[in-house]
Amino acid sequence: MSDQTIPVVAIIGRPNVGKSTLFNRLLKKRRALVDATPGVTRDRLYGDLQWQGVHFRVVDTGGLQFDSRDRLGERVALQVSKAMEEASLALLVGDGREGPMPLDREVASWLRPWGKPVLVVVNKVDSDRELPASYEFSSLGFGEPLGVSASHGRGIGELLDAVARRLPLGSGTVGSGTVGSGTIRVAIVGRPNVGKSSLVNRIANEERVLVDEAPGTTRDPVEVTVSYQERPYCLIDTAGVRSKRRLNSRVDAVARIKALEVIHGVDVCL
Numbered sequence: 284m285s286d287q288t289i290p291v292v293a294i295i296g297r298p299n300v301g302k303s304t305l306f307n308r309l310l311k312k313r314r315a316l317v318d319a320t321p322g323v324t325r326d327r328l329y330g331d332l333q334w335q336g337v338h339f340r341v342v343d344t345g346g347l348q349f350d351s352r353d354r355l356g357e358r359v360a361l362q363v364s365k366a367m368e369e370a371s372l373a374l375l376v377g378d379g380r381e382g383p384m385p386l387d388r389e390v391a392s393w394l395r396p397w398g399k400p401v402l403v404v405v406n407k408v409d410s411d412r413e414l415p416a417s418y419e420f421s422s423l424g425f426g427e428p429l430g431v432s433a434s435h436g437r438g439i440g441e442l443l444d445a446v447a448r449r450l451p452l453g454s455g456t457v458g459s460g461t462v463g464s465g466t467i468r469v470a471i472v473g474r475p476n477v478g479k480s481s482l483v484n485r486i487a488n489e490e491r492v493l494v495d496e497a498p499g500t501t502r503d504p505v506e507v508t509v510s511y512q513e514r515p516y517c518l519i520d521t522a523g524v525r526s527k528r529r530l531n532s533r534v535d536a537v538a539r540i541k542a543l544e545v546i547h548g549v550d551v552c553l
């Protein structure tokens with residue numbers, strides 16, 4: 284674990300509003316899996332960036348649903364809670380094409396007790412046409428919303444300005460994420476359901492990666508920084524690799540490609 288202090292900004296919202304697209308846009312990389320089907324993101328993904336001299340860390344999280352029938356929902360919420368514990372600022376992301384939905388209000392109510400600053404970001408404001416709907420998000424009670432388009436890059440500079448203004452400089456704690464030089468990168472690769480994520484959680488000594496009995500739970504490669512005998516290691520948990528003909532969905536297919544890509548960038552593969 285790193286002891287440097289860098290403020291953490293958590294990207295929070297219901298499924299499918301474009302959190303991962305925004306995360307990728309902020310990092311200028313296609314890091315997180317994005318798909319039109321809801322519930323793709325499950326784990327916390329971290330990335331560091333710098334805006335006008337201000338360094339901070341963004342965390343992409345899974346969509347909050349508060350549906351007791353959804354088995355994974357509760358575990359996703361636990362991961363979102365872990366992101367909030369570290370965060371100095373939350374970006375509450377909504378969908379400007381749909382306007383505020385009941386679930387957005389539930390997310391707002393969930394966020395309030397954390398007592399942390401919240402900036403409402405209305406995504407999918409691809410044109411001025413969506414602006415009126417974006418203003419409606421002020422009813423969430425966290426001040427004036429900011430309209431952006433993560434996929435088109437609209438309003439991102441303004442968003443970064445707003446984030447930088449709100450960050451308490453030098454505060455914020457860091458759990459895991461940045462990988463410095465000298466860090467040994469270790470990929471955990473294998474068939475679905477052999478226990479890759481459980482192994483990572485055991486080594487990290489926390490529920491860092493979501494584990495479920497259903498195969499294919501991990502989708503995004505999840506980087507987890509640990510130290511052992513004073514040496515830093517970055518473990519990268521990956522989606523299970525199964526044969527192409529057994530892939531069930533496009534999300535599985537992309538997750539498989541991402542897992543295979545990880546292998547090329549590491550020092551050691553387990």
Ligand SMILES: Nc1nc2c(ncn2[C@@H]2O[C@H](COP(=O)(O)OP(=O)(O)O)[C@@H](O)[C@H]2O)c(=O)[nH]1
Pocket residue numbers: 296297298299300301302303304305316317318319320321322323324346406407408409431432433434435
């Ligand atoms: N029109 C439009 N679509 C977007 C925008 N950002 C994301 N999307 C789409 O919304 C869907 C969900 O995106 P994703 O980032 O996976 O949402 P998440 O579940 O909140 O992480 C995908 O089909 C994206 O391509 C945007 O700014 N404008």
Ligand SMILES: [Mg+2]
Pocket residue numbers: 302303304315316323324344345346
């Ligand atoms: Mg996502």
